[in-house]
Amino acid sequence: MNIMNKQFINNLGILSEADFSAMHDSHVVIVGLGGLGGNFSNNIIRLGIHNITLIDFDKFELSNLNRQLFSNQQNIGKYKVDVISAALKTINPNCNIRTINNRIENINLKDLNHIDYIVDAVDKPKTKIFLSKLCNNLNIPLLHGACAGWYGQVGWITPGCSLLEETYKGEVSGLETSLLNPSFTPSAVAAIMTSEFTKYIQGSKETTINELLLIDLYNNKMIKTGKNYG
Numbered sequence: 001m002n003i004m005n006k007q008f009i010n011n012l013g014i015l016s017e018a019d020f021s022a023m024h025d026s027h028v029v030i031v032g033l034g035g036l037g038g039n040f041s042n043n044i045i046r047l048g049i050h051n052i053t054l055i056d057f058d059k060f061e062l063s064n065l066n067r068q069l070f071s072n073q074q075n076i077g078k079y080k081v082d083v084i085s086a087a088l089k090t091i092n093p094n095c096n097i098r099t100i101n102n103r104i105e106n107i108n109l110k111d112l113n114h115i116d117y118i119v120d121a122v123d124k125p126k127t128k129i130f131l132s133k134l135c136n137n138l139n140i141p142l143l144h145g146a147c148a149g150w151y152g153q154v155g156w157i158t159p160g161c162s163l164l165e166e167t168y169k170g171e172v173s174g175l176e177t178s179l180l181n182p183s184f185t186p187s188a189v190a191a192i193m194t195s196e197f198t199k200y201i202q203g204s205k206e207t208t209i210n211e212l213l214l215i216d217l218y219n220n221k222m223i224k225t226g227k228n229y230g
Contacts, residue, residue: 007092008048015198020048022201026116027051031104031131033058033080035186036145036193037121038069043194045088045095052088053098053115055107056080067183105130112138119193120144123176125168132157132164141200145193149179150218152189154196155208163210189215192222 012020028049030037033056041052059079064071075083081099088097100107104127112134120131120142128144135142135157142157144164157164192215199207212225 008046011047015047015202019198019202023198024048024050026201027053027114028117028119029053029055029112029115030119030121031055031127032121032123033084034064034121034123035067035069035181036147036190037119038071038080038084039187039190040119040121040145040193041084041088042069042091043190044197045091047194047198048092050092050094051096053100053112054081054085055100055102055104057101057103067181067186069187104134109138116140117197118142119197120146120164121190121193123174125171125174129165129168132162135159143193143197143200144212145189146174146176147181147185147189147215148175149181150185150216151175151179152185152192152215152217153212154189154193154215155212156196156200156210158210161210163212167212185217188217 008020026049028044028051030041030052033041033054037056041054045052059077060068060071060075060083062076070084070087079101081101085097085099088095100111117140118131118135120128122128122131131142136159139159144155144157146153192213196208208224211227214223214225
């Protein structure tokens with residue numbers, strides 16, 4: 001791809017040509033296509049990511065309309081992987097998008113060959129723990145994201161780090177069950193996930209790795225938990 005293509009040229013204010021090439025050549029797997037996953041997929045396709053695998057088993061429903069980017073009245077009842085894949089193709093027709101309409105726990109590991117990053121945009125704690133262990137087995141990093149109410153958390157988890165296992169140990173459901181999610185929190189947290197993704201590609205020392213960036217939109221605060229794992 002010509003990195004001076006006008007479609008992506010405004011990204012070159014913060015990205016070097018080498019950064020852009022690294023993004024373009026990477027293969028990103030996004031697990032969960034709700035508020036976080038939908039917004040994150042939109043962000044990275046506009047950054048210039050070329051190879052994306054979308055994994056989700058769910059269909060759009062009316063309750064998604066308040067916060068999920070690609071949901072509308074016309075696609076209620078349609079599978080999220082199909083709707084979002086088609087939408088991303090309208091942004092960059094040259095991108096390579098694969099869809100898997102299934103739960104991540106049911107996917108054969110052979111289907112996850114030649115990938116560089118997995119993005120955790122799921123709701124359930126047990127699935128987040130599963131993703132952490134999966135990335136450890138695959139020896140690739142996991143970009144974790146979560147949000148509920150006014151709050152969110154983001155961080156990279158590298159192989160061998162047990163932070164998510166400790167964070168979600170014993171939890172059956174996440175805070176989203178009680179705090180729910182308004183229209184703005186998933187998009188705000190997904191934007192920060194995209195920022196952390198970009199910094200990781202760049203090798204920035206400011207990247208949140210093996211710790212969590214805690215986001216409090218109500219009090220306008222973001223703090224890091226500190227590196228205690230991995």
